[in-house]
Amino acid sequence: MQELKLRWLLTGSLLSSIGMSFIWPLTSIYLHNRLDISLTTVGVVLLLNSLASVAGSYVAGMAYDKANPYWLLLGGVGTAFVTLVVLALHHGWPIFAVLLFVLGITSGWNLTLVNAIGTGIRRYDGRYVFNMLYFAQNLGVVAGTAIVGYVYHISVTLLFAIAAALFAFFFALVFFTYRPVGHRAVRVRRAESAGDPQPLQLPKWNRIVLIAFFAALLIIWTMYQQWVSNLSVYMTDLGIPLSRYSMLWTLNAGLIVGIQILLNTLSHSGKYLIYQVFFGITMVALSFVVLIFAKSYAWFVLAMTVLTMGEATAFPAIPALVNDLTPLDLKGRYQGMVNAWASAGRALGPLFGGAVIDATSYTTLFIVATAAVGVVLLALATLWLLVHQRLTVFNY
Numbered sequence: 279m280q281e282l283k284l285r286w287l288l289t290g291s292l293l294s295s296i297g298m299s300f301i302w303p304l305t306s307i308y309l310h311n312r313l314d315i316s317l318t319t320v321g322v323v324l325l326l327n328s329l330a331s332v333a334g335s336y337v338a339g340m341a342y343d344k345a346n347p348y349w350l351l352l353g354g355v356g357t358a359f360v361t362l363v364v365l366a367l368h369h370g371w372p373i374f375a376v377l378l379f380v381l382g383i384t385s386g387w388n389l390t391l392v393n394a395i396g397t398g399i400r401r402y403d404g405r406y407v408f409n410m411l412y413f414a415q416n417l418g419v420v421a422g423t424a425i426v427g428y429v430y431h432i433s434v435t436l437l438f439a440i441a442a443a444l445f446a447f448f449f450a451l452v453f454f455t456y457r458p459v460g461h462r463a464v465r466v467r468r469a470e471s472a473g474d475p476q477p478l479q480l481p482k483w484n485r486i487v488l489i490a491f492f493a494a495l496l497i498i499w500t501m502y503q504q505w506v507s508n509l510s511v512y513m514t515d516l517g518i519p520l521s522r523y524s525m526l527w528t529l530n531a532g533l534i535v536g537i538q539i540l541l542n543t544l545s546h547s548g549k550y551l552i553y554q555v556f557f558g559i560t561m562v563a564l565s566f567v568v569l570i571f572a573k574s575y576a577w578f579v580l581a582m583t584v585l586t587m588g589e590a591t592a593f594p595a596i597p598a599l600v601n602d603l604t605p606l607d608l609k610g611r612y613q614g615m616v617n618a619w620a621s622a623g624r625a626l627g628p629l630f631g632g633a634v635i636d637a638t639s640y641t642t643l644f645i646v647a648t649a650a651v652g653v654v655l656l657a658l659a660t661l662w663l664l665v666h667q668r669l670t671v672f673n674y
Contacts, residue, residue: 281401282455282458284407286451287395287411288411290452290456291415292418293448295414295416297358297422298385300437301441304437308430325625327381328622329382334390338394339390339610339611340614342613347459348456358445361380361381365438366435366439386618390613390614393617396411404601405551406542408594416534419531483668483670484670486665487603488603488615490657494657496620496622498623498651499619499622499627500624504627506628509523526582534586534590537587538590541590551595554595557591558590558591559592559654561591563655565582566581566648568581569581569644569647570645570648597616600615600616602671
């Protein structure tokens, strides 16, 4: 049976990432500066968008295991396209907030389905597939955020129209090239109905380890969001221009590209996947240690370099590890959980950081983040040491 070519999956992920990168960077600025919406209300809108992404991720993961993913992805991409067309025509208040909520659902839905479909590509090692998906998604963020500022000053309508056009291309790509995904789903359902042994429940120790990793994702992403939501204010308070903060994310993108190229040369075996996860989490924790002492721009560059080493190694390795620990008929559900718990952390991050800063200081926030990620690392390493020999690895 023909298998979906990885290049089409990566192209779809890239188009989706560029399209969504036209939306989220400008949301706060557009709502506050153009529509005169209070920052408190903007915060609520962004929180609801993140929660919608959590819901979309979870439901899509469940649906992947029960239905034909080809039609599920067509539906998700088509809904995103229609929503963006409406947004291009009507982007006042409160319709913008409503449509952003819908986009949150489709964002989580489409990302989960793309990752779940990636588990079915057997031509390459799972770690290579998820490394490449992570690379494509970040390349899309780089391209989208580099363009969005220029187009925003020309026309908001044009911005949303371009995003809609990208999703129109994504829809056409899925329609014409993703059919093998549907054929594979039918084949799997037939195998199940014919009595092929397919575990309906996760083995006990697999389930415990996955729950631990999901909790870790929640905590790590909550802390990671401090870089996105609060660090810009901290740096400007120190007299560092906002443009320098933006340059940190350019550095982040460039390092991710280099690290992914290196990882892809080492991804022919998943034997050391767990060490990649542990190394990445260690680097994320160390980035906050550097921030504790950061008072000049050079220190922030160092902290971003360490952080990027962490995220580029740990974040794509975790869904690959989840893939190894889940049977065929549960892969969608648990890939959905990966995205749902990460999205929950992204939703909680700004609120958590703001509360800590208001009550104490930025330095305290960085200490708390270091401790939290350090505890996560210690807990995961201890659990893995105790139970890894009892785990069931699923290879298809």
